[in-house]
Amino acid sequence: MKLSVLAAILVVVLSACASGPTVTDEDGDTAVTWNVDCSELETTAGTDFTDVSLPCLVGDGSYAIGPIGDRPMVVSLWASWCGPCVAEAPEVERFHQLLGDQVAVIGVNTQDVRERALYFADDFDWTFPSLFDERGEVMRGQGLMGLPAIIFIDVDGTTKATLSTGDVTTEVLVAAAEEHFGVTT
Numbered sequence: 001m002k003l004s005v006l007a008a009i010l011v012v013v014l015s016a017c018a019s020g021p022t023v024t025d026e027d028g029d030t031a032v033t034w035n036v037d038c039s040e041l042e043t044t045a046g047t048d049f050t051d052v053s054l055p056c057l058v059g060d061g062s063y064a065i066g067p068i069g070d071r072p073m074v075v076s077l078w079a080s081w082c083g084p085c086v087a088e089a090p091e092v093e094r095f096h097q098l099l100g101d102q103v104a105v106i107g108v109n110t111q112d113v114r115e116r117a118l119y120f121a122d123d124f125d126w127t128f129p130s131l132f133d134e135r136g137e138v139m140r141g142q143g144l145m146g147l148p149a150i151i152f153i154d155v156d157g158t159t160k161a162t163l164s165t166g167d168v169t170t171e172v173l174v175a176a177a178e179e180h181f182g183v184t185t
Contacts, residue, residue, distance in 0.1 A: 072153060072160075096126075147163040
């Protein structure tokens with residue numbers, strides 16, 4: 001009796017700790033609704049990333065990473081299997097909501113499985129595009145050893161800063177953007 005009550009309590013507690021609502025299709029199968037394309041990522045030549053062209057996480061096409069128009073860029077390197085990336089994901093989205101009109105934000109899913117990456121982006125309701133870097137080219141090209149990482153790229157394509165502490169908050173991102181790009185909230 002005690003064991004069945006304990007098991008029931010455990011089921012309720014674990015259910016409450018789920019990572020958010022699950023989206024299902026008409027057959028009851030789990031479905032992903034996240035669909036932010038990469039069409040805004042037409043970039044100019046001459047950046048630190050011009051030799052790296054990656055497919056969009058959603059849809060077709062490959063894109064270079066670099067400033068978009070006259071906006072600097074924040075590049076968030078992440079993976080669905082990365083624990084600190086889970087904590088950082090809502091912070092990056094809040095930053096995008098605050099400064100997305102002044103600073104372009106893109107994600108780069110790194111060394112992951114595309115389907116898991118899509119579920120991750122869907123769970124956090126990201127409103128910025130993400131590229132798919134199956135082999136970790138950007139991470140290696142920037143000399144990074146792990147995830148998550150945030151790279152600040154100025155309008156001239158220069159890498160201004162990299163944050164790879166794993167405990168980045170919206171406030172830290174805003175302060176870094178103000179310091180490196182001169183933007184204001």
